[in-house]
Each structure stands twice: as C-alpha cells, then as structure tokens.
Amino acid sequence: MSTPGQTTIIIGGASGIGWATAQLLAGRGNTVIIADLDGTAAGTRATELGANTAGHQVDVTDEQAMRTLFDTVAADHGPIDTVVDCAGISHPGTIADLSLADWKATVDVCLTGAFLTVKHAAHTMRDGGSIVLVASLNGRQPGVGMGAYCSAKAGVLMLTEVAAMELAPRGIRVNAVNPGFVHTPLTHGATLVPGLVEEYIENTPLGRAGTPADVARTIAFLTSGDTGWMTGAAIDLNGGAHTMRYPNIVERVADMTATSTDTA
Ligand code: NAP
Numbered sequence: 655m656s657t658p659g660q661t662t663i664i665i666g667g668a669s670g671i672g673w674a675t676a677q678l679l680a681g682r683g684n685t686v687i688i689a690d691l692d693g694t695a696a697g698t699r700a701t702e703l704g705a706n707t708a709g710h711q712v713d714v715t716d717e718q719a720m721r722t723l724f725d726t727v728a729a730d731h732g733p734i735d736t737v738v739d740c741a742g743i744s745h746p747g748t749i750a751d752l753s754l755a756d757w758k759a760t761v762d763v764c765l766t767g768a769f770l771t772v773k774h775a776a777h778t779m780r781d782g783g784s785i786v787l788v789a790s791l792n793g794r795q796p797g798v799g800m801g802a803y804c805s806a807k808a809g810v811l812m813l814t815e816v817a818a819m820e821l822a823p824r825g826i827r828v829n830a831v832n833p834g835f836v837h838t839p840l841t842h843g844a845t846l847v848p849g850l851v852e853e854y855i856e857n858t859p860l861g862r863a864g865t866p867a868d869v870a871r872t873i874a875f876l877t878s879g880d881t882g883w884m885t886g887a888a889i890d891l892n893g894g895a896h897t898m899r900y901p902n903i904v905e906r907v908a909d910m911t912a913t914s915t916d917t918a
Contacts, residue, residue: 658683660735662877663727665714665771668695670838671788672740674866675873680707682874684736687727691741714741714767724778733780736877739771740788742840746903749801757802764806765813772817772828782825784877787814788869791834791892797900799907807832811888818886827885829876834892836864844903847910853901859894 662679666672667688676699680686685706690696693711700709708730712723728734743763745756768787775785792800793807810830817828835841835854844850855861872891875881890896 659685660877661685661687661727661731661733662736662738663687663689663723663734663775664738664740665689665712665723665767666691666739666741666788668692668699668709670740670840671833671836671866671869671873672738673699674870675738675740676703676707678867678870678874679736679877680704685731687731689723714739714770715762717770720770720774721777724774728778733783734775734778735780735783736786737771737775737779737783738786738788738873738877739768741767742788742790744800744803744840746799746803746907747801748799748904752802760802761806761809764803765809768810768813772813772821776817776821776826779826783827784881785817785821785826785828786873786876787828787830788873789814789830789832789888791832791890791896792900793830793832793888794890795896795900798902799904800900814888815886822885827876827881829881829884829886830888831869831872831876832888832890832892832896833864833869834858834895836866836869838866847903847906848913849909850901850903850906853906854895857895857898857901858892859897862893864891864893 662684664672667676668690676686680703688696688699689710689712696709700707712719789810790807792804793811814830
C-alpha cells in the first residue's frame with residue numbers, strides 16, 4: 655500500500671496511465687498534484703479528484719516550467735514525497751523515413767522530460783522520497799518503426815539506474831515501470847490498424863493488453879514502503895510480452911494502406 659498523507663506530483667497526470675495513478679493514489683489519501691501539457695485538462699482532473707489536489711500546466715521538456723512547477727508545489731504543499739513521470743508521445747516510422755523533428759520531439763518528451771523530472775525532483779523533494787519513471791516494454795524490446803520511442807525509453811531505463819545511484823545517499827529511490835500495450839489515448843491510433851493489437855496479444859503469454867489501472871497499481875507499489883529496499887529497478891508489466899516479440903507496425907500499416915487502395 656502507498657502511504658497516506660504523501661504529496662505526489664504526477665506529470666502527464668491528466669490522461670491514461672497518469673490519470674489512473676492519480677485516482678488510485680488520491681483514493682489512498684495522497685495529496686495529488688496533476689501536471690500536464692494541457693493545463694485545462696489538469697485543472698478539470700484535479701476538480702474531479704476533489705480535496706487535497708491541484709492542477710498545473712507544464713511542458714516536461716521546458717526546464718524553466720519544470721523548475722517553477724516543483725518550486726510552486728513545494729511552496730504550496732510542503733516537501734514533495736513522490737514524483738511520477740507519465741508524460742509520453744510516440745512518432746512511429748522507420749529510421750530511414752523518420753524526420754529529425756519527429757525523432758527530436760519523441761526523445762525530448764520521453765527522455766529529456768524524464769531527466770528534467772529527476773533533476774527538479776532532486777532539488778525539491780524530501781530525503782527518503784520516491785521517483786517513478788514510466789519507461790516501456792519498448793525500452794528493452796525493439797519494434798520495427800519504433801526507433802525513436804524504443805531509443806528514448808531505453809535511455810529512461812539507464813537514467814533510472816544512474817539516478818538511483820546518485821540519489822541513494824539521500825534515501826531517494828528511483829525506479830521504472832515497463833508497460834506493454836495499454837489501452838489509452840496514446841495507443842488509440844494503433845487500435846485502428848487491423849491486426850496490430852491482435853498481433854501484440856498473440857505475442858503475450860497472458861493473452862490480453864493492459865489497462866491503465868494495471869500500471870497504476872504497480873506505480874503505487876513502487877511509491878510505497880513495501881518497495882523500500884528497491885531502487886534502480888524496472889518492473890516489466892506486459893502480460894509476459896517481453897518473452898516474445900513486438901508486432902511489426904510498419905507491415906501492418908502497409909497492409910492497411912494496400913487494402914484501402916484496393917477497395918478505393
Ligand atoms: P496518454 O494517455 O497520452 O498520457 C500521456 C500524457 O502525457 C497526456 O496527458 C499528454 O498530454 C502528456 N504529455 C505529452 N507531452 C507532454 C509534455 N511535453 N509535457 C507534459 N505532458 C505531456 O498516454 P499513456 O499511454 O497514459 O502514457 C503514459 C506513459 O506510459 C508514457 O510515458 C508512455 O510512453 C508510457 N507507456 C505507454 C504504453 C501504452 O501502451 N499506453 C506502453 C508503455 C509505456 P496531451 O494529451 O495534452 O498531449
């Protein structure tokens with residue numbers, strides 16, 4: 655169980671995995687601060703949670719905005735106990751075809767955002783706190799057409815280990831979760847590609863995709879005293895998909911395009 659009374663910042667907290675985590679931790683008595691690119695959505699979500707919460711606009715790639723977020727929350731709510739970074743985007747495309755802009759955008763949000771999260775958490779959170787970074791199955795399992803995302807998430811896993819070493823003297827634990835395919839707004843586009851989710855599930859021993867609540871429960875576990883001896887770790891959370899192979903997104907999209915051209 656996560657510890658009631660903690661102050662928790664969830665970046666990317668207005669949607670998907672972040673929102674499920676916000677609801678779970680608020681239900682367990684945490685003060686939950688929802689920070690998201692869309693400040694209106696963050697505010698609306700905070701209102702839905704009720705008391706002991708606030709919503710903030712932040713771009714996880716903007717260092718000044720991140721500094722302001724952490725300083726403001728510390729001033730308003732006192733020492734920060736837990737920080738969760740759920741901000742993420744994905745721009746699929748083979749390496750040969752991916753634009754530099756799409757590569758940079760993905761690495762910026764997924765990896766530089768995680769760096770800025772750890773950096774400013776380290777400056778403002780209390781000793782003995784906990785940071786959780788949402789990495790991915792794709793940080794350890796490659797997928798065709800996933801070069802930018804896979805590379806950024808692999809970077810998050812190494813960042814987790816280095817941060818764990820550097821912050822251990824203060825008792826701050828840094829861990830990651832590696833979700834497989836989870837139904838959220840981020841993956842909605844993939845559900846529109848015929849056969850893609852089915853291919854993921856065929857390569858998943860437990861035979862289903864994940865839910866945001868599946869991931870939220872593991873994040874809550876990592877923020878709790880139950881994992882007080884765990885740092886620099888990454889929990890695979892994917893129905894066993896890491897034991898098999900990732901779907902070929904490029905082939906599936908090409909099949910879809912060919913089918914729609916044939917029927918046009
Ligand atoms: P989601 O529902 O799209 O949530 C991601 C949130 O991050 C959104 O609220 C999004 O805001 C926000 N965000 C995007 N760019 C941002 C920025 N520059 N600054 C601040 N916030 C930003 O997706 P999700 O599936 O819950 O993803 C959560 C995390 O899990 C991500 O790190 C993702 O890579 C990771 N993950 C997801 C899956 C999956 O299958 N869903 C699998 C493995 C890992 P907007 O909606 O306004 O853009």
